[in-house]
Amino acid sequence: MNEKVLETLEYNKIKDQLANYLTTDRGREIIDQLRPSSKFEEVDHRLKETEDGANIVRLQGEIPIPKLTEISPYMKRLRIENASLSGTELSHITKLLRAVRTINDFFDNFQDEDVNLTVVSQIVSQLTLMPEITKRMVQSINEDGSILDTASSELRTIRRTINRTQNDIRSRIGKYLKGSDSKYLTESIITMREDRFVLPIRADYKQHFGGIVHDQSASGQTLYVEPSNVVEMNNQLRRDQLAERAEERRILAELTDLIRPYRSELLNNMNLVGQLDFVNAKAKFAHQIRAVQPEISRDNVVNLRQARHPLIARDKVVANDIQIGDEYRTIIITGPNTGGKTITLKTVGLLQLMGQSGLFITANEESQIGVFDDVFADIGDDQSIEANLSTFSSHMDNIISILNGMSSQSLILLDELGAGTDPKEGAALAMAIIDAIHQSGCELIATTHYPELKAYAYNRSGIINASMEFDIETLRPTYRFLMGIPGQSNALNIASKLGLSKGIIEKARAFTDSENQDINNMIDELTAQTKRAHDEADQLDEQLTDSTKLHDDLQNQFTQYQNQKDHLLEQAREQANQVVEKAKISADKIIADLHKKQQQVGQSAIKENELIDAKGALNRLEVTPNLKKNKVLRKEKAKHDFHPGDEVLVKSYGQQGTLIRQEKNGAWEVQLGILKMQIDENDLEKAAPEKKAKQKYQTQVSRTRSSGMSPTLDLRGHRYEEAMYELDRYIDSALLAGYPSVTIIHGKGTGALRKGVTEYLRSNARIKSFGYSAPNAGGDGSTVVKFK
Template sequence: MNERIFHVLEFSKIKQQLIDQAASSLGKEKARSLAPSTDLEEVVKWQDETDEAFHVIRLNGNVPLGGIFDIKPSVKRAVIGGVLTTHECLDIASTIYGGKQLKQFLEQIEDLEIPIIHRFTDQIVPLNELEREIKSCIDDHGHMMDGASDKLRSLRSKIRTNENKIRDRLENVTRTKSKMLSDSIITIRNDRYVLPVKAEYRSAIGGIVHDQSSSGATLFMEPQSVVELNNDLSSTKVEEKREIERLLKELSIRIAADESFLLQNAEVLAILDFIFARAKLSHQMKASRPKMNDLGRIKMKQARHPLIPSEEVVANDIELGTDYTAIVITGPNTGGKTVTLKMVGLCTLMAQSGLQIPALDGCELAVFSNVFADIGDEQSIEQSLSTFSSHMTNIVDILQGFDEQSLLLFDELGAGTDPQEGAALAMSILDHVIQVGARVIATTHYPELKAYGYNRKGVTNASVEFDIQTLKPTYRLLIGVPGRSNAFEISKRLGLDPLIIENAKSQVGTDSRSVENMIASLETTRRKAETDYKEAEDLLIEAEQLKRDLEQQWQKFEQQRQSLYKKAEEKAEKALEKAREEAELIVADLRNMRTESEWKEHEWIEAKKLLDEAQPDLSKKETKQTSNNFDENKAKELKPGDEVKLLTLDQKGTIIEQSGKNEFQVQVGIMKLKAKRKDLLFIRREEPKVEKPLATVRGAHYHVKPELDLRGERYEDALQQLEKYIDDSLLAGYNKVSIIHGKGTGALRKGVRDFARKHSRIRSARDGEMNEGGLGVTVLELK
């Protein structure tokens, strides 16, 4: 693209904003060379880079890009044998460190997929050893440190010793001969320590004169007593300088050895800084990524001119290249027509340069082979060119260089000459451009072009809105509606005599009045459509809010219903628990006074089992039945005794009998009621129980062992187990059983003996024989 388009569309101002966003001189240099690409793949790749960086900045706020310098000239000088300065070496170490910091920061990001940026960071080589060598010799201020070498440390120590000696001798002179001095200070001239001596005392002090004041009254003299010390100090400083140069030469050679890695790091850091500069500019502009195409299609929603402040700019929708390839914009001066042209052109250049554009998400832009623009008054007095001539010169150049892949922007096409001839010329130029297939946006004042879009395929009219009430443009672009001439309305509001206005209207041609009436009708229809759309949008928002409120209320109702069910179940559980505790107390009392004929242990077990089964199971959550399961349950044949769920009451019950074809009598708690088959959900069916007789032969087929091991049990638990075991042993028909309690403290053994004495069905209790377990076992004989 030619440089003129960058000047006309003010692309250089966008580049300057991008340069300001770059953190390093490397990134700024890349930003200065920013230029649009005409290759779709390359543009998409640039947009991908910017988009990844934008998401990194959006989530992390900032990226560490500090401490990076343009080290390429220094590295190249080191390669050809040059000795770098301490500051150059320090910049190289700082750049190595900055690259490592950026690499580490970007590698730690796990919430985002940034493959392109990671491919760049993978190329950064962490030259830790070189960085360490430089920083071990040079401090943060660029001074060679004493510890850079043993020789330098020794020379620096000698320098400090000599300086102290010189100062001591000169301070002695200032004390003893202060009247001969202009001031009692020690200063330096020609790198040697001197004193300010009054000219008349030159001979009294003696020594070497290095300088004098402008008046000649003061001489800066080096007393004879410190001449040798100053000579020694100068000699040592020369050696220090040579040692520093030697160290810098070694570092330069070391830097030259890593030339390829250093230059690679510098290039990668420059690219990353450039990418993140583009992302930061997008963040500042509140821009979005455009979808790129090579079909000449433009579609921008609420697009803004990137150089107009956000509090002043008016956003507009632009669409071109789908239903029409040309837009003719009409409207008043200062209404925003030229701004629209520049906005489309500038956003196109930005997108083709990898920059995001100030518009809403979902925008789309094309990659053009060239962008041409004829905007502004380029009248030249020196070249004796009129406004029309200057415009036509540019248009001729454009028409000679454009093709079907070009975007053409014409401002006030055909202006500056006879209106009829200018209008005809403008229509002819547009016809030619449209025939070639280029995309074109043109602005005009000519009324003949207002109907141009209605008579040409692929062309649409547009206008910038003007508020008759305030007599000001609104800067809104209206696609599909040509602009009206508001001269009569404006003149009327400004107070022009109505008779004059009516006379003027009578002189306007019939065709012109028809066009104006058509435009007025279109504007009325548009305003009504906008009003209807706004009302529909408000109703939609209200309906959506009502839907959300109803969903929240229904959810709250469901939570309250579940809470009530849970409270009822918890209340029932507590009642059952209380009944169980009371029943166990009663049974305990009965056991203490029962006889064989009064109590059957298996009856107690069965009663307790029934009580446990009556307890509600709170751990089971209510689950939703799928439609398939529901249909299967509906089709299942119900029989008396089946457990079902009554859907109308959300309660469980049992089928008593079938009272009709599709009607059943159901027992729900203490209630009996009738229900339809469709309201019943099958749960389970009790299988018929096969009664298994207890052992009829004493000791046969019974699960009780002839011994009970109580070792490790708590005292109370052991006695409860013993009591149940004796009952089971009696039912099994055992005559003798062994109770294993261990020796321990003897408490459990004593408890077993006491239990045996009180039990009516135990005949005797004795300690076990040696082969039976001895004192750790008690043998009980049963009646």
């Protein structure tokens, strides 16, 4: 891809915005080197990578990548034998090791999501986990580069000795700050000079105080004196500090030697984390500018639906549909200046460059891009009349370069083709250039204000006219792209609107030839028809959206009805069969008794065939039960025939309430005391209205005792948002069930879940008090809540 088009279409501004979402130095290197690809497979791979990132951002926020400094200079130094890294350098490597571990854990947990990552998972699988080295580095080096006490037992012992000695020195010197000796001090403080504890002594009391003078103030009025009774203690402190530094140097050398054999693995991890950081940035940038994943055409068919320029604010930019590469490979946009022709060219070119770089584009779903071997653009601002010659020469230089470098797989964007010279010659030159480009087979979008090109496009196969809409009533461009309609000259219409004399307008029209007037009349009619078509299409889109939503709602309700109906029918069949089975058992018993009596009495009043027929009739009841008259089925159906105002039993809460309305998702809004809740229809059962307050109270108590609801809620293993939702539902249920107190198990972990539970309970007015459980009952891993 040529560098000039990247500058012309402001591609680097997109990269600058993308870089704002990075956290690693390696990610910035990747963006610095980012260029559009001309290979179909690579573009497809890049877009799938961004799709993975978008799914991660949608479900989990982003991949957890901290701010990481580039480590490649440190790896070069490790090639030198006996070279040691500093604490700061080792802290940067430790951050990388910790980040690799965090990322690996993140994707292990992400496997629970119902999303298949096609590219990012391959990157993660290449990360090298070094658990032992990571553990050693984490326990040795702090984030600021300092060495931790846990780096070695020797260092821990030395530092404890230093702290103890410092405390002893402060305690002994502190006695001078009080009592009779304090009169010798200029300030009642203990300070440091040359790493030794000293006191600020007034210069005129030097002989009275004694000790070793280490420094004096600028005025000479204050001497910084080390009392003689702490000299040996300061000497011991100095020896311990030197031992500390020696041990720290030994630890740094040891840690350097520990990671020295893993230079290639660390560099590879840095590359992979930088790539994941780049994926994060692409996904977050796409979310910010509301970009979508484009489809890719192997035939370079570009179909941008409601495309927007990504560098123009969304509330100001006008979106347009732009198609090229299928029925026509050349678009000629005609019409006056300041109508949006140049922005349209830049939008097409920049979105194409973004897509071929693996970035999502600012357009609607199902938009399509091509994969061009190169994109060429000759786009420049209008120049003054005095600069016309230089402008024309500059345009010609660019166009000659484009003609020499283009191929049948190129996209060419030319702004104001043929401008800067005699109109007749400029129009002729423009048509000749368009012919040459069109015959090469590449795709071309050109803008011009020459009227001759309108008829030219009409008479060429594969070439189509287009224009930018202009509102003659408001005398302003609408910036809407009109495919198939050439731009018209609005000079006379604008002059008339502005109040120019009608006679002058008519005379001017007489000077124009009839062919131009016919063309303008035709364009007027086409523009009006297109505007009506656009308006009708917008109305139809709205109606289609409303109809689709209504259809989906009805389909969901019908599906729920079918599922409920089948369930009720099956339940009724089972109950009916149970009734029939009981009847068969009773009938068999009666028949057996009759046989027994007949044998005992010796009579033949009851015939055998009559008994068999009766039993067969009973058996047939099981096979073909009369479900329409089945009381069990009718009773079950009646329980689920819901209407607003009905009294219902919420089975999961064991609580009776009143139906208010049915939501679009099929659930019902139910009034439960002072609460309104959305309840699934399968969790409801019709109940008779309760007549007496006493009966209502007794029923509630009975249901509370038999509801089976646990007085403990375990939130461990839940994501934060899910845990807060479960907690809110559980507190409501516990209040309805009449529990005086409950226990919330949130675990210790990172403390985020515990903090969320505390903030929720503190903000809930129905909570009387709460606090951590007893140490033998979970401690700060669970919270006991008491209700008002």
